Amino acid sequence: MGDMTYLARLLKFAIVGGLGTILNEGVFVLSSEAIPPAISLALAIEVSVVFNFVLNDLWTFRDKRNGSFVERLAKFHASSYLGNVIQYLATLALLIYFLHLPSIYQALLILFLDKYEPSTVTLLLSNFIGIIAGFMIRFISSLRYVWA
Numbered sequence: 001m002g003d004m005t006y007l008a009r010l011l012k013f014a015i016v017g018g019l020g021t022i023l024n025e026g027v028f029v030l031s032s033e034a035i036p037p038a039i040s041l042a043l044a045i046e047v048s049v050v051f052n053f054v055l056n057d058l059w060t061f062r063d064k065r066n067g068s069f070v071e072r073l074a075k076f077h078a079s080s081y082l083g084n085v086i087q088y089l090a091t092l093a094l095l096i097y098f099l100h101l102p103s104i105y106q107a108l109l110i111l112f113l114d115k116y117e118p119s120t121v122t123l124l125l126s127n128f129i130g131i132i133a134g135f136m137i138r139f140i141s142s143l144r145y146v147w148a
Helices: 006-032 037-060 069-099 104-113 120-146
Strands: none
Touching: 006 037, 006 120, 037 069, 037 104, 037 120, 069 104, 069 120
């Protein structure tokens, strides 16, 4: 297939990210029914990071593999870290905003220690905006570090 263009690779990365977003949203919404939202969000991010790595390794960056599978997975986790933090903080900030809680203390208590059930739309929208916020950082770090 030769050297893939930047735009073609970005499109593949976006398709994988779209599939990962669906998985991320599903894990986040379903696990939020049983565990606090801040913990379910971390779980959803980790599940989607592993899923995205496997698909990107097999499809998007197949021609750029260097090192072992485990080395690339570790690099992908490291390179995704900033995007994950941005997603996590943006999502939690939006949940706090959408929940209209009277104090930051109460918001943090609910998000980290309590099983609180905001609407599914609130969960999906907050998380989706967070995912978008971290997308380009993840792509650039994947292109320049993981599969360089």
